[in-house]
Amino acid sequence: MPFHLDELLTSRHGENFQLHEKYLNPQLTKVIKTLGFDRFYDHGEGCYLIDDEGKRYLDLLSGFGVFALGRSHPVIKDALHQAIDADLPNMVQIDNALLPGLLAEQLVMRSPDNIERVYFCNSGAEAVEAAIKFARARTKRGRICYFSHAYHGLTMGALSVNGSSDFKDGFGQLLPGAVEVPFGDVEALKNELKKGDVAALIVEPIQGKGVYEIDRERWREIESALHDEGALLICDEVQTGIGRTGKFYAFEHYGLQPDIITVSKALSGGYVPVGAMLSSDAIFRSVYSSMERAMVHSTTFKGNQLAMVAGLATLQVFDEEGIVEHAAKMGDLWKSKLGELADRHDFIHDVRGEGQMIGIEFGAPSSLRAKLRWKVVETARTAMFSQTLVVPLFHRYNILTQVAADNVNIIKLLPPLIAGETEIDLFTNALDELLSEAQRGSGLLVDFGVTMAKGVMKKTRTPSSGSRSSR
Numbered sequence: 003m004p005f006h007l008d009e010l011l012t013s014r015h016g017e018n019f020q021l022h023e024k025y026l027n028p029q030l031t032k033v034i035k036t037l038g039f040d041r042f043y044d045h046g047e048g049c050y051l052i053d054d055e056g057k058r059y060l061d062l063l064s065g066f067g068v069f070a071l072g073r074s075h076p077v078i079k080d081a082l083h084q085a086i087d088a089d090l091p092n093m094v095q096i097d098n099a100l101l102p103g104l105l106a107e108q109l110v111m112r113s114p115d116n117i118e119r120v121y122f123c124n125s126g127a128e129a130v131e132a133a134i135k136f137a138r139a140r141t142k143r144g145r146i147c148y149f150s151h152a153y154h155g156l157t158m159g160a161l162s163v164n165g166s167s168d169f170k171d172g173f174g175q176l177l178p179g180a181v182e183v184p185f186g187d188v189e190a191l192k193n194e195l196k197k198g199d200v201a202a203l204i205v206e207p208i209q210g211k212g213v214y215e216i217d218r219e220r221w222r223e224i225e226s227a228l229h230d231e232g233a234l235l236i237c238d239e240v241q242t243g244i245g246r247t248g249k250f251y252a253f254e255h256y257g258l259q260p261d262i263i264t265v266s267k268a269l270s271g272g273y274v275p276v277g278a279m280l281s282s283d284a285i286f287r288s289v290y291s292s293m294e295r296a297m298v299h300s301t302t303f304k305g306n307q308l309a310m311v312a313g314l315a316t317l318q319v320f321d322e323e324g325i326v327e328h329a330a331k332m333g334d335l336w337k338s339k340l341g342e343l344a345d346r347h348d349f350i351h352d353v354r355g356e357g358q359m360i361g362i363e364f365g366a367p368s369s370l371r372a373k374l375r376w377k378v379v380e381t382a383r384t385a386m387f388s389q390t391l392v393v394p395l396f397h398r399y400n401i402l403t404q405v406a407a408d409n410v411n412i413i414k415l416l417p418p419l420i421a422g423e424t425e426i427d428l429f430t431n432a433l434d435e436l437l438s439e440a441q442r443g444s445g446l447l448v449d450f451g452v453t454m455a456k457g458v459m460k461k462t463r464t465p466s467s468g469s470r471s472s473r
């Protein structure tokens with residue numbers, strides 16, 4: 003009997019939240035409902051999500067950076083259809099398939115000269131796990147340094163190098179020898195390196211949680227401190243890599259030459275999970291040092307042919323459509339338009355980031371009356387102000403955004419890399435209106451409270467028509 007996806011989606015339409023409440027993570031369902039973000043999304047097109055009422059939402063999260071090319075890109079879709087129709091001999095395991103070789107070739111071609119080899123896996127965290135193991139194997143040292151606020155994933159190794167205790171609490175002892183260094187603090191790093199047992203420093207060239215940056219000069223000092231002490235530099239480009247910041251890798255902004263690179267998200271084309279760790283041949287040989295050790299670090303789905311095809315098609319589209327250059331140009335536009343807003347609204351304290359990775363930091367305004375209102379909002383809960391913007395951005399303007407991390411008043415924008423002036427205008431005009439409202443002292447906080455109260459009280463929202471929208 004054939005499998006009828008459309009029938010299944012239609013017959014069970016509207017059960018999403020009940021099913022998640024019952025079988026998946028009910029706390030997440032609670033959060034979504036409390037914020038009133040419970041929509042029945044029907045499909046995605048480019049920078050937009052479309053719900054079952056046909057409403058279009060501008061998606062400035064892009065699946066946490068996965069949809070670099072937007073949703074449902076025709077070239078990636080077609081490539082994957084071709085791959086399935088070709089009945090490719092996937093994961094033979096005792097084999098060397100062509101497609102992983104081709105994707106590795108493409109990635110190495112786009113990397114610095116010292117990067118010669120690729121290990122494929124299935125996620126960002128898995129690429130980070132590989133990076134930690136390979137760095138330890140190469141240096142024969144145990145400790146890994148990481149920066150405060152860092153985010154490298156949530157598996158045990160990656161969690162050990164997470165710069166936020168909120169994620170770590172409750173999971174027992176983590177990897178011994180993981181050492182937190184204050185973000186960008188060269189002296190603190192040098193003090194750790196002096197001990198002679200640090201294998202590597204793992205960094206995000208631009209930090210995801212808060213969009214924090216370090217200047218070029220400081221990066222250079224960090225890099226030479228590592229090299230002086232024989233420790234490796236791991237650049238975790240899972241979020242920033244593959245064009246996100248207007249360069250293929252974000253470390254290019256600072257002239258860095260990492261020993262190990264991790265990538266994931268955007269390489270998937272938005273379809274098939276994939277991760278990769280890249281390094282020199284010497285680092286690879288320290289792990290795969292003999293035929294006996296040929297499988298000493300591996301995973302069943304490495305080099306999955308569908309992921310490889312999605313990756314190859316993604317990189318082809320990047321070249322054909324000039325995606326990296328476009329992201330760089332849009333970064334300038336974001337900064338100029340948000341800069342204009344910052345001139346008019348002193349709630350905006352900083353606009354930072356590169357390309358299509360933008361952080362907008364809010365803080366107390368200067369006028370006495372507005373400052374008082376700010377205090378009221380922030381007394382309700384730390385970093386509440388940015389939440390009182392994220393919620394109406396969604397409810398009133400159909401724009402999906404996120405607060406960059408817990409307890410910071412930073413909205414982070416991670417649009418598809420194909421987003422253009424139209425999308426930038428939609429967001430900046432909406433933010434302009436909301437900040438004008440906040441300045442006038444109308445009830446953003448009250449609105450927010452009402453949304454939360456409704457969310458807490460409501461059970462599962464029922465879909466409008468009982469059926470999926472016809473496209």
Ligand SMILES: Cc1ncc(COP(=O)(O)O)c(C=O)c1O
Pocket residue numbers: 066125126127128130153154155156206210238239240241242266
């Ligand atoms: C810099 C960085 N590294 C690693 C990860 C973990 O990737 P994944 O969620 O695919 O495990 C993320 C995820 O957001 C990330 O931003």
